Amino acid sequence: MADEKLIDPADHTREKRDFSKFQNVAATAPAYFSVWDMHAYYGESYIVQGVSFTVHEGEILALLGRNGAGKTSTLRAIARMDDPVITHGEVWLDHKSLHDKKSYEAAQLGMGLVPEDRCIIQGLTVEENLQLAQIAEPVGWSLDRIYELFPRLKERRKQEGTTLSGGEQQMLAIARALARDIKVLLLDEPYEGLAPVIVDEIEKTLNIIKEQGITTVIVEQNAVRALELADRAVILDTGTVVFDGLASEVLENEALRMEYLAI
Numbered sequence: 114m115a116d117e118k119l120i121d122p123a124d125h126t127r128e129k130r131d132f133s134k135f136q137n138v139a140a141t142a143p144a145y146f147s148v149w150d151m152h153a154y155y156g157e158s159y160i161v162q163g164v165s166f167t168v169h170e171g172e173i174l175a176l177l178g179r180n181g182a183g184k185t186s187t188l189r190a191i192a193r194m195d196d197p198v199i200t201h202g203e204v205w206l207d208h209k210s211l212h213d214k215k216s217y218e219a220a221q222l223g224m225g226l227v228p229e230d231r232c233i234i235q236g237l238t239v240e241e242n243l244q245l246a247q248i249a250e251p252v253g254w255s256l257d258r259i260y261e262l263f264p265r266l267k268e269r270r271k272q273e274g275t276t277l278s279g280g281e282q283q284m285l286a287i288a289r290a291l292a293r294d295i296k297v298l299l300l301d302e303p304y305e306g307l308a309p310v311i312v313d314e315i316e317k318t319l320n321i322i323k324e325q326g327i328t329t330v331i332v333e334q335n336a337v338r339a340l341e342l343a344d345r346a347v348i349l350d351t352g353t354v355v356f357d358g359l360a361s362e363v364l365e366n367e368a369l370r371m372e373y374l375a376i
């Protein structure tokens with residue numbers, strides 16, 4: 114934990130933590146996945162400034178915002194990466210706290226972060242990349258189940274992972290997360306640099322994963338595509354939540370899109 118004195122006490126009032134200001138947060142069922150009043154820093158730079166949101170089981174949430182709004186930093190903070198440093202905030206997944214865990218422990222409890230650079234391991238084939246994900250317990254989807262969802266990966270299972278096309282590498286990155294026993298999939302710009310036809314294919318896959326019960330948070334510059342896929346949306350601006358509601362509301366609200374997404 115970083116130096117507590119970095120926190121502005123004004124950001125920790127009860128009003129700030131009051132979920133009632135967010136729309137469409139079910140008051141009855143406890144949220145499956147929740148981020149509560151998260152504050153995080155890179156060194157002295159205060160980047161994640163009190164982010165809260167909830168996601169219900171099997172839901173797809175689009176986490177949107179302009180360049181530099183703090184989307185990647187929020188995902189990294191949630192997944193308990195070393196940077197940014199969380200100074201305050203809670204993360205709960207399926208009734209278990211993650212904010213007091215190390216990143217590998219959060220991963221064991223079902224956190225599946227697929228970073229923007231996809232992190233395919235050099236020198237390993239597609240299949241070896243998947244097998245490596247299954248070395249540690251708890252193991253998730255079998256190779257057969259993964260290959261059924263991603264026939265392209267089956268065709269290329271003996272090919273070195275880093276020589277795959279961008280779309281195939283994204284599929285491998287998602288498949289590798291599923292090879293672990295994940296409960297929530299955090300995707301950072303999965304459509305980046307991909308042709309629309311490949312985006313279609315990945316979107317179809319994400320819908321199938323959703324039907325199978327996985328909860329997903331998708332960060333995307335291609336906000337329209339993400340909103341069409343997602344059930345709900347959270348929009349960030351300078352590290353704070355400025356909208357929390359239905360994805361369809363954002364699609365219908367041109368003023369909101371212009372102000373915070375520039376689309």
Ligand SMILES: Nc1ncnc2c1ncn2[C@@H]1O[C@H](COP(=O)(O)OP(=O)(O)OP(=O)(O)O)[C@@H](O)[C@H]1O
Pocket residue numbers: 155158160178179180181182183184185186187196334
């Ligand atoms: N490692 C770092 N050290 C210092 N500042 C950083 C670091 N990474 C990001 N930042 C800063 O934090 C702010 C939020 O960055 P972040 O990458 O979270 O934004 P983003 O919403 O993901 O943007 P983009 O859409 O461009 O990916 C930016 O001002 C960025 O310059």
Ligand SMILES: [Mg+2]
Pocket residue numbers: 184185186
């Ligand atoms: Mg980013």
